[in-house]
Amino acid sequence: MTDKIYDLHCHSTASDGILSPSEIVQRAHEQGVQSLALTDHDTISGLTEARRQAELLGVEFINGVEISTSWENKVIHIVGLNFDENSPEMTALLAKQAQLRLNRALTIGEKLAKAGVANAFEGASALAKGEVTRAHYARYLVQIGKVANENQAFKRYLSQGKSCYVKAEWCDIPAAISIIKQAGGIPIIAHPLRYTMTARWIKRLIADFKNWGGEGIEVSGCGQTADQRQLIARWANEFELLASVGSDFHFPCGWVELGKSLWLPENVTPVWSQFGDKPKYLQNTCKS
Structure with missing residues (x-):
């Protein structure tokens, strides 16, 4: 859908990644990523460092976070994109x-x-x-x-069921959606096929997410089959959700890489089509 390479889901040492925020931006730049969101788990502490490096390299930088939520006794991750990091509601939630x-x-x-x-x-x-x-x-x-x-x-x-597993009591999805939107951002369901649920349950999750005001879903990720990507694209259209892309990069490895194979099918609406409506939170420093 575009020649521009986006990666709107990755992690640094601010949460559970092994590269620093500036190293993440550097690696993304080396991989040809032109628009990057850093989405650490439940923290935005790496955004300032990452943005500074993005400005030096001419990479378009978008504020991001991945919020852990609870739904039907399962942990569901909601990515927030292009929000005001100084939002008091976001600060309180995190x-x-x-x-x-x-x-x-x-x-x-x-x-x-x-x-x-x-x-x-x-x-x-x-x-x-x-x-x-x-x-x-x-x-x-x-x-x-x-x-x-x-x-x-x-x-x-x-892992769940093992001797040292501890269940987390995260916020619920409606709260995460509400606070992301109060901060001017776009809430997105992360990696929908990676939850241990049947397709029927995933569609139930998506329906709830949409009803609660959710706006997007990650259609494209590393390691997908073509059929998996098309399936999520169909769900995006069925529920009228924006389509996002993200490697979910945590550390260098052979099968997950920043910007790798993150194309979208032609028939979906990319999330970045909405970024222009929120210029306050989009740090557009791309010099190309």
């Missing part, structure tokens, strides 16, 4: 989410101690530049030799 995340991280550390892993919170904290997440615990478990890789850490300790 402060509450940060406290919930800290409480969860401390409880995970306590459970790991009972499982024979002492000082796990301190170890995970040393690996985190921002908030401590399950990903940091997984990396710590690899570092101390408890598991061979991060996937094994989740399978053995950290």
